[in-house]
Amino acid sequence: MATFFGEVVVAPSRAGLDEEEEEREETPEDREIRRELEKKRSGREVDVLWSGLAQRPFVCSRFVVAIGRNAAAFLSSFILDSVCWEVVGVVKLWNEWCRTSSTTNVLPTDSFCLFYRLISDPTVLLCQCSCYVAEDQQFQWLEKVFGSMQKEGLQVTILSTCPVADYKTQESTLTLASPFLKALKTKEFQERVCCPLLEQPNIVRDLPAA
Amino acid sequence: LFQPAVSVGNVGQLAIDLVISTLDMTKVGYFYTDCLVPMVGNNPYATAEENSTELSINAEVYSLPSKKLVVLQIRSPFIKNKYRPFCEALLSWVKGSRCARVVVLSSSHAYQRDDEQLLGTPLRYLLTPDLEKAVGGLMQELNWKEMEKVAAYPGISETDKVLHIPGGGITKLLFTESCSKGIQMAVLLKFCSEGDNIPDAFVLVNYLNEWLQLVKSEVNSSSQWKIPSSWRLLFGSGLPPALF
Numbered sequence: 001m002a003t004f005f006g007e008v009v010v011a012p013s014r015a016g017l018d019e020e021e022e023e024r025e026e027t028p029e030d031r032e033i034r035r036e037l038e039k040k041r042s043g044r045e046v047d048v049l050w051s052g053l054a055q056r057p058f059v060c061s062r063f064v065v066a067i068g069r070n071a072a073a074f075l076s077s078f079i080l081d082s083v084c085w086e087v088v089g090v091v092k093l094w095n096e097w098c099r100t101s102s103t104t105n106v107l108p109t110d111s112f113c114l115f116y117r118l119i120s121d122p123t124v125l126l127c128q129c130s131c132y133v134a135e136d137q138q139f140q141w142l143e144k145v146f147g148s149m150q151k152e153g154l155q156v157t158i159l160s161t162c163p164v165a166d167y168k169t170q171e172s173t174l175t176l177a178s179p180f181l182k183a184l185k186t187k188e189f190q191e192r193v194c195c196p197l198l199e200q201p202n203i204v205r206d207l208p209a210a
Numbered sequence: 211l212f213q214p215a216v217s218v219g220n221v222g223q224l225a226i227d228l229v230i231s232t233l234d235m236t237k238v239g240y241f242y243t244d245c246l247v248p249m250v251g252n253n254p255y256a257t258a259e260e261n262s263t264e265l266s267i268n269a270e271v272y273s274l275p276s277k278k279l280v281v282l283q284i285r286s287p288f289i290k291n292k293y294r295p296f297c298e299a300l301l302s303w304v305k306g307s308r309c310a311r312v313v314v315l316s317s318s319h320a321y322q323r324d325d326e327q328l329l330g331t332p333l334r335y336l337l338t339p340d341l342e343k344a345v346g347g348l349m350q351e352l353n354w355k356e357m358e359k360v361a362a363y364p365g366i367s368e369t370d371k372v373l374h375i376p377g378g379g380i381t382k383l384l385f386t387e388s389c390s391k392g393i394q395m396a397v398l399l400k401f402c403s404e405g406d407n408i409p410d411a412f413v414l415v416n417y418l419n420e421w422l423q424l425v426k427s428e429v430n431s432s433s434q435w436k437i438p439s440s441w442r443l444l445f446g447s448g449l450p451p452a453l454f
Binding site: 135136138140169172174175186187197198204205206207 | 252
């Protein structure tokens with residue numbers, strides 16, 4: 001791959017490992033330094049702050065998670081309002097792409113991750129996550145959020161969006177009638193799904209996948 | 211246990227897909243790990259409407275009891291700084307489950323070959339000392355080439371030789387750790403470049419088959435392997451007709 005005549009650009013390898021990382025043999029001192037660095041990696045910590053929840057783990061029957069600005073906007077436009085829903089939690093995190101705002105009075109253009117509870121049925125929880133949760137933070141997010149709730153009888157619905165250009169299909173994506181819905185469901189989900197299932201070889205990644 | 215290394219061209223992973231798909235292996239478990247990028251999709255080995263809706267994630271284990279075979283498939287890259295903890299967890303699982311032998315399928319950058327490696331077969335093997343005792347002779351009979359070591363300080367001293375597998379991902383780490391832990395491990399790798407690596411996967415899986423005879427060898431070297439349905443559209447969607 002050349003950008004101008006004579007320049008060769010190294011194509012990124014799918015091996016996914018930096019050459020330097022792989023080469024360096026780890027001495028005991030290296031290991032110690034690495035451990036300290038990991039402990040100090042507080043910049044990448046994901047903090048989940050709950051308010052108004054009587055006990056932890058709290059009972060939850062339905063949990064709807066909207067990931068990404070589009071899905072979050074969908075919830076804002078069609079579901080959420082200040083009469084029926086109250087804010088019960090917020091996630092604070094920082095990464096190279098965004099920092100979540102610290103208030104709960106957010107603008108649609110902010111990056112935020114908020115949890116709402118239905119006042120008439122406090123076991124119904126909603127999450128709007130318009131901030132990007134980085135790869136190394138996704139597992140933490142998952143453990144801290146789901147770790148706070150009782151999981152028996154819990155039904156989880158995840159709403160998310162992907163660019164049509166990423167969708168793999170026999171025909172060209174130009175001719176597809178978009179937007180369109182696809183779903184993935186676990187074996188345990190017995191109810192009818194309102195749209196077709198996601199065909200191979202398409203996949204979902206990042207926080208919705210986690 | 212067979213497993214791939216996430217390496218150049220994803221050849222190991224493609225070869226493992228062929229093994230799982232051809233031997234119709236059953237999924238028996240998965241790794242719940244924070245070391246790999248999360249992903250999920252529907253069954254990549256689906257053959258019909260009925261079996262196409264099982265979810266599949268980034269690190270899953272399949273088995274074939276009749277051949278006492280267990281296969282781990284890894285589908286996504288490592289998260290930064292997490293490849294070491296993953297290797298540790300993996301090797302401790304291998305030891306804990308008393309797995310007899312591990313075969314790692316991998317690949318290495320073709321452009322890093324020296325003059326001698328450019329000639330002849332692009333396939334190489336490595337055996338840990340414990341496995342060398344058991345099957346070293348067989349490798350000689352098969353006329354296989356062992357992966358060459360390279361000078362640690364090229365140009366300065368040619369006497370110190372080290373193992374170097376550029377583009378091999380965690381291959382070298384798994385191998386060196388297995389040597390020191392007394393695990394019987396073999397690495398089978400192919401020199402290749404990024405691109406359409408399906409032919410490389412066939413070559414690698416046939417190499418494995420030469421040794422372990424998983425399927426009957428045919429004259430046409432790719433017909434005995436079943437391509438999984440998820441290999442459709444590896445290079446994206448169809449093209450818009452308006453382009454032409």
